[in-house]
Amino acid sequence: MYIKTRLTVMNFLQFAVWGAYLTSMGTFLFGVGLAEHIGWFYAVQGIVSLFMPAVIGIIADRWVSAQKMLALCHFLAAVFMAGAAYYGSQQTICFCSLFTCYTLSVAFYMPTLALSNSVAYTALRQQGLDTVKVFPPIRVFGTVGFICAMLTTNFAHFQGSYTQWYFSAVLGVILAGYCLTLPNCPVSQGESKTLADALGLKAFALFKQKKMAIFFIFSMLLGMSLQVTNGFAGPFITGFNSLDGFTGSWGANNANALISLSQMSETLCILLIPFFLKRYGIKKVMLISMLAWVLRFGFLGLGNPSTALGIVLLVASMIVYGVAFDFFNISGSLFVDQETDPSIRSSAQGVFILMTNGFGATIGSLLAQKVINALVNSHLNPALMVDGVYPPALSQTIMQGWSHAWFVFAGFALVVAILFTVCFKYEHKAA
Incomplete structure (x- = not known):
């Protein structure tokens, strides 16, 4: 104890x-x-x-x-x-x-x-x-x-x-x-891993198998969504304080409290995974995760922290995050475990993490920045503020820019989900 x-x-x-x-x-x-x-x-x-x-x-x-x-x-x-x-x-x-x-x-x-x-x-x-x-x-x-x-x-x-x-x-x-x-924790007295072993490079041979190559590619594509809301949901929600008609609202001043609902949802959604895996199987659970990312971004595009409906939509976005994050990470890990040889199973799990949290998250963060720069940051000019607030017309433009950015991310997630349905032909049994 x-x-x-x-x-x-x-x-x-x-x-x-x-x-x-x-x-x-x-x-x-x-x-x-x-x-x-x-x-x-x-x-x-x-x-x-x-x-x-x-x-x-x-x-x-x-x-x-x-x-x-x-x-x-x-x-x-x-x-x-x-x-x-x-x-x-x-x-x-x-x-x-x-x-x-x-x-x-x-x-x-x-x-x-x-x-x-x-x-x-x-x-x-x-x-x-x-x-x-x-x-x-x-x-x-x-x-x-x-x-x-x-x-x-x-x-x-x-x-x-x-x-x-x-x-x-x-x-x-x-x-x-x-x-x-x-x-x-004593150091190992047995055979030590080489850098190639530690990086899981041997497991990259799995890309020779069509189903594994497709799976890892989609892991990277889905991973591109992982850090987008971590990086930009806070500035989006807090930014309403500088927009005409939205300043001073509770939501705009407590972005982290709203976003913390995502982590609470994540904890609870872990408990749902055994039921969904048993009933629907790994492939459908992964697809549910992809559709949840569509809702995650879509609700952000429709929501705001200053009206009752807007807050409900933001809360809905936070709730579906648990499904979006957990369902793919855990079901994907199980897929790797079931479809790889025991001799490279640990390395294969490393490749899965590398594709999602390494390549995917890195590429996604940089591309998301370009989208935000084009649709939102290009309109920001503190010199135009009056008492710390943008005038009505510019406020509307900035709000629309944020909405369009979230819809771009939602559209990307939807395209990934559709392509996954078409391309990933793996026949599986329900867990």
Whole structure:
């Protein structure tokens, strides 16, 4: 029981560090004149995820015990995040210094997502506990930590400020110290993985199989949607404060609180997956996820944080996020598990994550930035504001720009869903 509690605290803090800024960072960047660069801040998470987890994983396997490596990564991530906050606090922000510090921070943070799991599994096995049964309830508290950090950022009024990064850095330092108190995870004494093994390069041979190649391609296409709302939902909702007729509304001032409903939905939707898999099978569950992304973006395009109907539509967008995110990630992981040889199964799962959270999320963030730049940011001109509010005609143009952008993303998700239905011919049995 003691070790379960210890690991629950670790998971809570692990994701609280991320939740402190992930969904609100775009709001801050938008407010300080870096709206055209938001996509890069989210894309770089995918870029560093292409190689940093593998490199850090090799070090943890061969030379440094996992809990110490986890502590070091969190400490360095916190230091660089504090550096980003410092540069973000300057009256004249130097984008290069800010972005460099942020990139180094996430480069050390992203590997901790896998390392924390490794530490948890090792600690549970040392106590003779079944990781399959015991770990999921512990992991749920990671999502709880993410939500709590989001709400703290919201109600402490950090979401439009560089302070959110200082908040994340403080949590990171606390977690780094805490990790040093966790049970020791001995380095491997057996055969060590090569970099090619750690990167899962052998599993790329699966692309020779038509059904796997199609699946991984669609994994990348769907992954292009993953970071879009993390990066731009906050600026979209908060931006209504500068539009004529919408200023001062509760929703526009509490974007993170609204967005936190997405994470709450995600937690609940995990419980629905066994029922849907049993009744509809893996392929249909993946298709349901794709259609949920259409609704996620479509509801954002129709909603606003200032009217009853508008808020209902925003809440609906947050609720369907759980289906959009969980249904594909979990059913896709099961598909990979069922359709690959045991000798490369772990590497194949790595390729799945690489295609979705690596290539897909990176490309999607950068393309989404171009869409937002063309439809929204091109109309923003603070010099035209009167008492911090855009005049009615320009406000209408900006609102329409946001709506059109969300509809573009919804249209893309719909096209992916249709192509998936036509191209993915895999005959499956219901789980």
